Amino acid sequence: MKFSRDESFCHGELQRFGNIELSPSSGVLNYGQGLFEGLKAYRKDDGSILLFRPEENALRMRMGAERMCMPAPSVEQFVEAVKRTVLANKRWVPPPGKGSLYIRPLLMGSGAVLGLAPAPEYTFLIYVSPVGNYFKEGLSPINLVIENEFHRATPGGTGGVKTIGNYAAVLKAQTAAKAKGYSDVLYLDAVHKRYLEEVSSCNVFVVKDEVISTPAIKGTILPGITRKSVIDVGRNQGYQVEERLVSVEELLEADEVFCTGTAVVVSPVGSITYLGERVSYGNKGVGVVSQKLYTALTSLQKGLVEDKMGWTMELQ
Numbered sequence: 189m190k191f192s193r194d195e196s197f198c199h200g201e202l203q204r205f206g207n208i209e210l211s212p213s214s215g216v217l218n219y220g221q222g223l224f225e226g227l228k229a230y231r232k233d234d235g236s237i238l239l240f241r242p243e244e245n246a247l248r249m250r251m252g253a254e255r256m257c258m259p260a261p262s263v264e265q266f267v268e269a270v271k272r273t274v275l276a277n278k279r280w281v282p283p284p285g286k287g288s289l290y291i292r293p294l295l296m297g298s299g300a301v302l303g304l305a306p307a308p309e310y311t312f313l314i315y316v317s318p319v320g321n322y323f324k325e326g327l328s329p330i331n332l333v334i335e336n337e338f339h340r341a342t343p344g345g346t347g348g349v350k351t352i353g354n355y356a357a358v359l360k361a362q363t364a365a366k367a368k369g370y371s372d373v374l375y376l377d378a379v380h381k382r383y384l385e386e387v388s389s390c391n392v393f394v395v396k397d398e399v400i401s402t403p404a405i406k407g408t409i410l411p412g413i414t415r416k417s418v419i420d421v422g423r424n425q426g427y428q429v430e431e432r433l434v435s436v437e438e439l440l441e442a443d444e445v446f447c448t449g450t451a452v453v454v455s456p457v458g459s460i461t462y463l464g465e466r467v468s469y470g471n472k473g474v475g476v477v478s479q480k481l482y483t484a485l486t487s488l489q490k491g492l493v494e495d496k497m498g499w500t501m502e503l504q
């Protein structure tokens with residue numbers, strides 16, 4: 189789907205997956221005008237397909253587009269395009285219990301621009317791929333290392349939106365951490381180097397004495413849709429859930445730590461390494477709260493329980 193800065197959309201069309209043509213002087217290639225989203229479709233036992241809160245992805249893309257000087261599809265256009273793409277690729281949605289269809293909407297400045305300025309034309313596209321379950325057999329904890337040299341976001345920057353450049357910025361630290369055997373990197377705030385921000389592609393929560401806390405949204409972490417959902421699910425289950433500054437000391441003294449995101453859903457953290465010291469969490473890292481939230485959220489997403497929240501959208 190192509191459109192110009194005045195948001196007048198041309199008609200979108202379904203195309204076979206393949207390379208796309210792009211001007212060498214396009215806004216996305218030269219000035220990083222690109223945003224993406226990620227969501228999943230699950231198949232239910234009766235064969236129907238469930239999307240999870242696609243309007244939230246649409247709203248987040250619109251928020252990011254505003255920051256990146258880009259026009260964006262309306263919530264209706266976004267959701268309609270997701271539905272059409274998923275239905276056209278129905279056969280790729282794995283059977284129940286065997287994974288999901290990952291959906292990747294992408295918005296980019298595809299028009300040519302030489303001097304620094306927003307591109308004159310934009311392209312919105314969606315591609316999909318089946319993915320397996322993140323955890324093959326039950327939950328298995330991940331091991332994180334706290335990054336001391338690099339930051340993924342700074343105040344006033346673009347860390348709060350899902351722009352492509354944010355991911356380029358984390359590749360170096362993530363690659364180094366993986367080479368040392370860690371699952372991923374946990375970032376601290378760039379000002380005090382003391383407060384938790386997030387992992388390269390997921391949000392973080394700590395649990396102490398049954399109180400669940402997560403860093404507040406303040407422009408340097410991505411407002412995760414799983415994060416938002418877990419906060420509501422946690423509160424519905426009677427937990428106190430706080431969004432606030434969470435220090436690295438609290439993290440190291442927590443009873444449980446877990447990450448949330450579309451890919452990982454709710455992923456328990458088995459250990460954190462900070463300044464060369466490794467702290468491990470109890471019950472081999474799989475805490476009671478993480479386990480409960482994981483079960484509650486995945487049951488909703490897969491249509492195994494009644495959706496009292498109205499979060500799922502069924503496609504036939």
Ligand code: PMP
Nearest residue numbers: 389390391410412413414449450
């Ligand atoms: N933080 C970052 C940097 C991410 O890339 C993601 C994945 N979109 C998240 C958090 C989690 O967001 P969500 O729950 O919407 O997938």
